[in-house]
Amino acid sequence: MNHGYSADKDAVLARLKKVEGQVRGIARMVDDDTYCIDILTQVSAATRALENVALLLLDDHLDHCVRHAAIQGGPEADEKIAEASAAIARLVRS
């Protein structure tokens, strides 16, 4: 099945690969006894990168799944909108 992020799949995968590398780099800094504040700067950067992946996935979800469900109408439209709202709330509160 095709999802909202299909067109951006390569971009999403490339960003996740980058975040994985950032997290591995942070572990190396901890292992090397790097100064705490310098590690924290990298943790903030990785957190922001992950949030940006979430925002990209959410954009695609609104642009495809929610839009299509709204056009189809019926209970599936309500469900998709409720799901998107819940995902946004989790993101804002995380």
Added chain:
Amino acid sequence: MNHGYSADKDAVLARLKKVEGQVRGIARMVDDDTYCIDILTQVSAATRALENVALLLLDDHLDHCVRHAAIQGGPEADEKIAEASAAIARLVRS
């Protein structure tokens, strides 16, 4: 003109009234030289209350404006979805 939050207007206004009271209460605590940590607890609570107002407004926006625009189609649908995405990003980053 009617907006997404029309049905929830009284609920949104009641919540904002409560946040306004929370902020006034925090100012009183500062004025009374209350212990910093106790003030910070109230600032976190008011921040969370404001975020919840934002999430309620956003739910209504998806449920009404975005849904209607998607059904109508055309450039307005694209515009409404892009606006919602930008508002979500501002919220997640604030």
Added chain:
Amino acid sequence: MNHGYSADKDAVLARLKKVEGQVRGIARMVDDDTYCIDILTQVSAATRALENVALLLLDDHLDHCVRHAAIQGGPEADEKIAEASAAIARLVRS
């Protein structure tokens, strides 16, 4: 008793006054049926302003209460540091 924010008391109170005005302005926008996205922009701005008040109070807390307690030593130093950590966690998660 004097707290960390004593020197910044007027600045903190002025910022809180401004946030209170922002929240009242948002209520007026809702009452006037302003477009949801424009309201959300103002809610994000007020949320950020409240976070900045929290960061200012926290700076002062570290700079005064935590610093003094550390110099004094004893169980109060541990307590102040644990309190500051808990306040930071509430702030990051809100």
Added chain:
Amino acid sequence: MNHGYSADKDAVLARLKKVEGQVRGIARMVDDDTYCIDILTQVSAATRALENVALLLLDDHLDHCVRHAAIQGGPEADEKIAEASAAIARLVRS
């Protein structure tokens, strides 16, 4: 040189290892065309896990580096407190 997180080094490394696995799992979900909302749930969980690593590092920093610098006094104490405040601000805003 010893840093604040020395005692917790193994715990921090174990958590980072887990976050790395979560991010790799998310990439696999994207590759397998998993439903967007299910991916977003995992991205929120990984973001929260990274924030918890940051909070642990920050606790250790206050408990060791800031405490020691405060006891020593002098310009280094001011510097450590200013650094901690800046790191907290980056974390709250990310």
